[in-house]
Amino acid sequence: MSDLLERLRDRGWRLTAQRRVVAEVLGGEHVHLTADEVHARAGRLLPEISRATVYNTLGELVALGEVVEVTSDGRAKRYDPNARTAHHHLVCTRCHTIRDVPTDTAATALSPEASFGFSVSAIEITYRGLCPDCRTAPEEH
Amino acid sequence: MSDLLERLRDRGWRLTAQRRVVAEVLGGEHVHLTADEVHARAGRLLPEISRATVYNTLGELVALGEVVEVTSDGRAKRYDPNARTAHHHLVCTRCHTIRDVPTDTAATALSPEASFGFSVSAIEITYRGLCPDCRTAPEEH
DNA sequence: TCTCACTTTGGACTAGTTCCAAAGTTGTCT
């Protein structure tokens, strides 16, 4: 993840302890954390980091195209650090875990008559279902 | 939309003025309204309807599979009354309008090795871009 | 080392939604 920091500094990002920690948290695992989860994990490395800073930093990373925001349900947004390789998402309808799946697409483009005059700039595919853990876990309630 | 009420009554739905009005609002247009928009329109037909009831009713319609919840951005959920025919969505990244696009797919199924043990029950494709109005409209600010 | 533009901070604020207990209705049974 330090190449990320590298790239960002080249783009004029001022390097601060907070930003370093957020980048580290995102790079550490390939799961898709919510802002709150990022804040919690960042707080273990830098206890006094504020929620506002985490939101700011995540927003900047998204604006710079280094991280992708994923809104899978109506709840908290999740942040996907794997913005450099195209992929789609597998979302658990029960525990809301998200996994990446590789894209082999080109098959999904919309024909001109089907696009109603929109200029389509991105295609997202979301596969919903139960993850292995939730398939075998007992019913809730 | 009265066949919707029909179906629901058969499933033991108690018929009330409020529910009738919400169903009517959803059936009236094929746009994808937010809960607040549904509340506003329902209020024109039945002024004293409460927000809680609109949320309750929408939630029930979703649970019964008559309406689909669409979370396109991190903001308000939208409700899609077109739950009976498979289709995907075209979302404007600027004004958040949503349009349906017909599905002709089947080409999008995930191979077993790519599904990481998930039991996939639904596939959603979201095409993002600018709608015709926003393509030509002047910049914001 | 100085300096200043860029960053961080915590707390107030907002939007969207959910929850709750009390009051009101619906459909059924007679």
Next chain:
DNA sequence: AGACAACTTTGGAACTAGTCCAAAGTGAGA
């Protein structure tokens, strides 16, 4: 038609996720 139980609605409080702000702090170039 009348009574009743179960189901619904209601308004407001509460909650979650996120944004905004002015004041205090800090990185890095000169």
